[in-house]
Amino acid sequence: MWLLKTQQKNRMALVMNLLLLSFLVASVRTVPLRSFKIGENVTYDCIDIYKQSGLDHLLLKKHTIQMKPSVSRIELKSQIGNKKKEKDQCPDGTVPVLRNTKEFITNAQFFAKKYIHPLTTDSPGTHIAGVRSFNGPYRGVEALFDGYNLNVGKNQASYNHIYLGSGVNNEVDFISTGLMVDKSKLVWRRTYFVIWILEVSQVIPIVKPHDLTPGQPFWLHPAIHQDKNTGNWWITLVDGDTPNINTPNIDVGYWPKELFNFLNNGANMVGVRGMVQTSPSGSSPPMGNGKFPTGSAMSPKDRASSAIFSNIQVLNSNFEPSKIDSSHIENVVDSTNCYVLRTGKVPLFHRTYLGYFFNYGGLGGNSCGV
Template identity: 55%
Template sequence: MSNRIRVALVMNLLPLIFSVAPVRSNHQGAVPLKSIKIDKNVTYDCIDIYKQPGLDHPLLKNHTIQMKPSISRTRLKSQIGDNKTYTKKIECPDGTVPVLRTTKEFVKNAQLFAEKHFHPLSGGSPGTHHAVVRSFSGQFHGVEAWFNGYNLNVAQDQASSSAIYIGSTGPNKEGNIIAAGLMTNPGLFGDGRVWKYGFWQGKDGKGCYNTACPGFVQVSSVIPIAQPFDVPPGKPVWSHRFIHQDQNTGNWWITQLGPNENNVDIGYLPKELFNLLSVGGNVAGVGGMVQGSPSGSSPPMGNGNFPNKESAMFSNIGVLSSNYEHRSLDFFPIEELVDSPKCYGLKIGKEKLFHRNHRGFFFNYGGPGGYSC
């Protein structure tokens, strides 16, 4: 398969990161042991880990839960800002996991938003823009990065995201992809805050966000896959995410790394969900992505500024290679993709800085959006 075709297939997958999958209520047979209301509109139910809705997926009928990765990542020390003040603590009892509660109204709004404003996998993908760095030059078993999110002015029919992703492309425009990051998406989450999220697309083009429908297996009792941040204007919220394939089981884990607390393995996507990721992915990337309004207006990306020293950034961008060695992404041939330079930009760092937040391979990105994108 030519590189041009592979590029086209992967970029066709990116709009799905913004598409809204139908949200479902909690497992019908699971009675929450405890409920945690963190604000007026956000409640987590502590569900028995063996009765969580993720296990309802038809491909997981015989799945055995993996409680932790075969090999845990060493904790890394860093001076990047403390996010504790931006989130509210969630502590589910032992043996239960936090599942974001949903309502019928939320389901209805999410489906209307998807129908009117977002587009499924297609060649056109109108309104989607991106500023990413990626590599097709390897067999990747993981991707990670430090990155930040900002309080942005994003309309009800728009979305703005920063994420890491890994995927594989196949014949007939097939594709599997796993993404994790930070997103502002009022139509999906019901508010304009920055939300931590995960997304996947597997066999037959099926996929979902977070625990909104079956597939993702939540393991952590304290950090859910989807969580809002109350970020003050102009201040960044930092995230260090790691998507990695378990060397023994083949499952795909999403881990939160440091800085001030122990690493937390949030949960995983079972290998049964995918048909093109059994031996790793053929593309790994990081960057910003936005979805514009049908009216033609595109939202800001990053912190709303074109790339400079003070704009949004990705740093310590790394991958797990074919033999599970940790490598900087730029160890492999990389490519930059900015499809709308009038509205967004990307600038790779010219030096590797090792003070404060130990940037390693990094780049700044973002832009104001607007009507000329």
């Protein structure tokens, strides 16, 4: 979702340009081989995979596109057998990119400048409810979570995502992916699955809006992992427990290793969280599904009443997968007046194994602070 590199002040202009270039990877600069629409004013063009503008970055001039991860996730045959072919799929050798408008580019520039922040809870106007671990190095992170169509006002944003990062002193490499509701900066008033990477998938676009029914969850299970052979950081959409995804696991694309200074040997920290951006007036938007966690964490009904992150897993320094160790988890909630975090663990013998999970969210308002 985000490629954030927070550097010292004399390098900030370069950082802004890097983020914006990654975001505008959807800019069409060649004649598309095919186009399709997924909604009103939402058009995608299928362009040559080697013509995506992310490759224009100076650090990627000699980069060779990696077409698939060295090691893919194992998929159950029963999962694949019931899948339907996507009707909006680009031809071989092409990827779907969003057809930009002047308004979209202008809003993207504003977004890129406003949402630069390090791995900290001290970003003015930003509120967080989530968990993180500094017990690295980590080679990956993944989680299953739900997103909602929230009532987000002008100059506000609400999003939930998984992330990982490393840094030294004032320099940080930070990558993330998830869902975002931002009705003032982006053209379409919808929930977004947003990633800034080099794309290889013919099915999943880099920027994809979703029309959501108010009150109904949209499930997403993304996984970020470092490729053991190349060092690139891949993102995969995991299927099997996400009811709204009707395709097998999809390797969407990757962040090239050349873009980073501190992630070659893994990430020092991983985390999953809900996050909001307060408007200049001081009013904060809702987080999660806009409701506080209530009742018992062990009750399926109570767990379903608020937004949730579950099935949280990491890859350790040896690229071995494991459920996240709750003994090394730090809870982060910076505005308890407005947002609540409740953690729990469903045992392995339980019919629905969520592992370590947490409910979170709240209404926001004017008493959240800045």
